[in-house]
Amino acid sequence: MEATAHAASAGTEAHAAAPKRSWLFTRPTAKTGIVSWLTTVDHKKIGMLYGISALFFFLVGGFEALLIRIQLAVPNNTFISHQTYNEMFTMHATTMIFLAVMPLSAAFFNYIMPLQIGARDVAFPRLNGFAFWVFLAGAIILNIGWFVKSGAPDAGWFGYAPLTSKAYSDQFAGDMSTDLWIMGLQILGVSSVIGSLNFIVTIINMRAPGMTMMRLPVFTWMTLFTAFLIILSFPAITIALVELMMDRSFSSNFFEAAAGGLPILWQHLFWIFGHPEVYILILPAMGIISEILPTFSRKPLFGYPIIVFSGATIGFLGFGVWSHHMFTTGMGTMATAAFSLMTMAIAVPTGVKIFNWIGTLWGGHLQMRTPMMFALGFVWMFMFGGFSGIMHSAAPADAQQQDSYFVVAHFHYVLIGGSVFGLLAGIHYWFPLIFGRKVSEFWGKLSFWLIFIGFNVTFFPMHFLGLNGMPRRTAVYDGNMGWNDANLVSTIGAFILAIGIVVYFAVMIRTYFKGEKVKIDPWDARTLEWSLPTPPPEHNYDVLPTVHARDAYWYEKTHREEIAKEHAEHAKAEASHGGIHMPSQSWFPLFAAIGLLIGAIFFVNHMFEWAIGGAAIFVLGVYFWAAEGPGGYHVHLDGDDHHDGEKH
Amino acid sequence: MPLFFGGWLNWLSGPQSTFDVAGPVAKSQLDVFYVTLWVTGIIFVIVASVLTYATLKYKARNAADEHAPTPPQGHGNPLVELSLIAASVLALVFIAVPTLKAIWYNYDVPAAEKQTALEITSTAYQWWFKFEYPSEQIDGAGPLVTANELVIPAGRAISINLRTVDVIHSFWVPKLAGKVDMIPNRGNHLWLKADKPGYFWGQCAEYCGEDHAVMRFRVIALDAKDYAAWLAHQKAPARSVTADDGKPGATYTAYTYTNPGRNAPGYTAAFDADPLGSWFKWQKPEADEDPVLIAKGRKLFQEKTCIGCHAVRGQEGVGVSGPDLTHIGSRTTIAAGLLENSKFNLHRWLTDPNGVKPGNKMWTTGYNSDGKTVFRIDDEEARALVAYLHSLK
């Protein structure tokens, strides 16, 4: 609703003075303090909110993982019960995927992407805030289970029917753990889709002059691909969840075997979402790596078009390989063969990226800063994960590996060695831009080595466990299976990894308060966001940049005179338009999201009348949101913000 | 370091190892795995060397390197990029061809062996496996049924129909064949063959609820003669021992029982040393059995309503929702492959099922069916039931 001018119809004059407004629509203007965060529409603040929530849930998920590893440290362990163990692995996966890695990627999309394309905000700033609050509502619902009698969801993050049906997931009357899982994921889906629609419009429509698509930084490209993957794949799981919810709440038959239901259908719908989801998790990290490697190699990305097109190819093929998660479901020879070959095909664009990253290093001057260490760690670990992925693509070999610890090893190499390393690299890389301080190289590298070693000690032995026949999701194992040593080593590794993560965050927190202050562009980087002061002002760019080349900021640095002249001209033009236009803050995204949260909680408890009340709050929130209009005010660079309400 | 690498090889030799294969299906799967391992291994060595070289050679070593003028700003080399793409595609062809061959080979029993193949239907329950032999019909009782221990003839192709009565499970005996899922409303099947007689560990490989971790089973392959003898014995009704048969064996109940606690191991090194040999020992009646105690146990088996869920063909047991116990005494394991079938373990299972397998159906629909009162079996009753069940050879 916000982007279009809310101009008066012909005949009515624009309003010079601030009009009288009802108290309901008085826009909050606080720039600091709690209200500024609750009502923010600033993509940087929203990015920060995403980041902090994601890191919190990253620690929660990590804690769950440690409990899992303690239980498996020795055979026949009684540290936690089967039931608790099942809750742990369900919530560990759900948390890490939906509440840690995806929102952490969203944090970078929010904070960095608009800066990279030279925009002052996203296309729909209030909708952006709404996406975050809805995310938080979903996260709360997913985790309510820990605090109520039902317990946390325990049907696995993949929720295979019919284990999730009333008959098998209702140990006692009113057990709502599975309902919480269904509702939580649906709400997170809403958040992801809304956020992604916003990013798509932003990247396509809000680029600075001269920022053609083939000049977009690779991170922005990966944001775009991820956003498309999200809007096209989340509907599949949302509908699957709706069907499951109908089964559980309204006695329909979708996955009821007695009524002819096909539980295999759930698997298809789940993995049509689930496989693109894998790329939703990895593409942002690949984007970050593609920013860091050129910066610290001090030369442009090798084969930019190929990197971009391979990203697109991965995204596209990602929709055609879902059944490789189902090689053991008896699909028949033709389907198995087809999905095997498709899966091998997807290894090509992935491999191409690795070749091009190495090409980027080749002939450069590599500066081994901490972000670069994480980036190189990413390349190595992702390569490992990629190779075990190729092993899975061979369906006959996969018949032994599927649902064994070999798979656990594989996807942790891709998701920790890949996604998480990429995101941790990104935090180090952009920390100076966001907070104006730099992490000490010693502590940064120490945390890198602890994480790198801990990670490998944890997950490398799991390849052996899987090939030695240890199935996943098993709360106990016997001591005579030959799995004892590898499990113990793995648990020790998990603690090294945990120490590494603690050091990483402790260093970050210390740096936030006491780190070495940096000036503009501390890494001598190549993309536009580094042309900004640290931290960037609310309106990002005093003068919207004009882009003349890929690696736009590098060009600016090598053509300073030309750029200075251009800036002066543009500044004058912008001033004549009344200054820099910024969107107003708003309470209603939060208001609507709270309605959604209330409605969802009552729905899960099967209190449908009350749920309608929550829905009504949501609708009212949206109504007020539309009625208050986009609003806006102008920033004048002399520091005098001029609020002129709805009209301008 | 060598010790460390040596250790890894030990990590691949367990009873569920996918390397120590014992049949053609597992073998073909292992061969495909080796192909993928070689191809990816070679690519890895090449790529990793180039990456290491690039990192070491171009790394800034000192302040002078750090502040050196920027290197040439090259944007890539299409020829290099395209040839690398072509090379990757070529490498994948090496994997694709054996993969396709093995997909067809593993799918069904080869045509030449179709005639001689033995058909078995395996049905999964939360949390145990039922095995039926459709070709072995028993008058008035349908096909031969057994539970949790599948006995097959070695050297013969076995075609297994995979069914489930509740949620999704997966049938996996790593040394014989990769897994295939058992899915409601879906008629899956797999085939396997054991080259030689042997004792194989299997386990459910798809998460199926609270006790997924302890849903295990065994496959015992016998030579043709032993298999025929086993079959004849299994098709006979349950062995009946009455109080008048022979003299009481005074030593029979001379074991002490204290509950070893949750998740306590149920296996022994003596058994693991020669599992197949142990299996043969299990087939013969115990020398010191106590007919009086057995008769008491048989009565308790009725009184405690065990007969409602468990069948003992030829005797009182008629239920079908639990494992068939007609020849339970001849099985090496109880509680779905979790515990060795010793007096101590059977005693433990009967007196504390929820401690052995939390939330199992014998507990939730039998011992604690209303969720409040718990039906107990005391020490003396347990000893009688153990004597009875172990007499069912």
Added chain:
Amino acid sequence: MSTHAATDAIDHHHDHTTSTGIPNKKLFMWAFLASDCMFFGTLISTHLIYRLHQTPNSPDPKKLFSIDLTLFATFVLLVSSLLVALAVNASQKGATKSVRRLLLGTIVFGLTFLSCQVFEYGNFLHEGLTLSSSMFGTTFYTLTGTHGCHVAIGVFWLTLMYIRTFKPADERPWVLRSLGHLVVFAAVAVSCIITLVSAAHAIEEHGFTAAVLAHAGQHNIVTIAIALVGLGLLNWIGRTSKAVDFGEANAIDIESLGLYWHFIDIVWIVIFTVVYLLEFL
């Protein structure tokens, strides 16, 4: 984006403030519809997969469906699409009065479609087809119900847009009045649907005679009264409005709404073909 937007002639096909010239809202709507395609694709696939499998207790859809009714509903929805297209056109010319009339027309046709659906559901329930009676009931109600929800949301949005055209140009407080307007509108709509559907059921059962109509009228006296009073109120609100803050600049809002409305129309045509017509092949 800027004040001169109102004074310059508005080019409805290009927005010079965006990189591509496509207005943000339009691009957003297109991307959303791509996503929505996947929603319906999944639901339609589910229905088809279960139609291709034997499921127990499945009724014969050929006996169940009243194809005349559905054909009528389809026609009604198609006409509503035409009306919304005309509304977009009118809004781009700044013809607010005509926009109002066309939006109202679209709303009436949308509500008629929904009434047909409610009527059809009533018949099916009467035949014993419920959400849990068979797999056919499960997939049929979920798919057509989801589409019905989309139509209902569309009608709600059309209504909001209709009410929006009354926003006064001066700064009189308007939000509470608009909420009142909305409530009256909703009351009229719901009353009309209830009256019509119940009358249709009566006619179907007893034939189209004056006595039946009179009885149906008597039976629904309350809803008819609400509808009549509401219509009067709506008419009054419409007449008393002065200069409004609604014009060419709002055309993009109507256009986005129109895109959505066309989309659910197209989805219905797919559903009509796949769920209804295919059964008769």
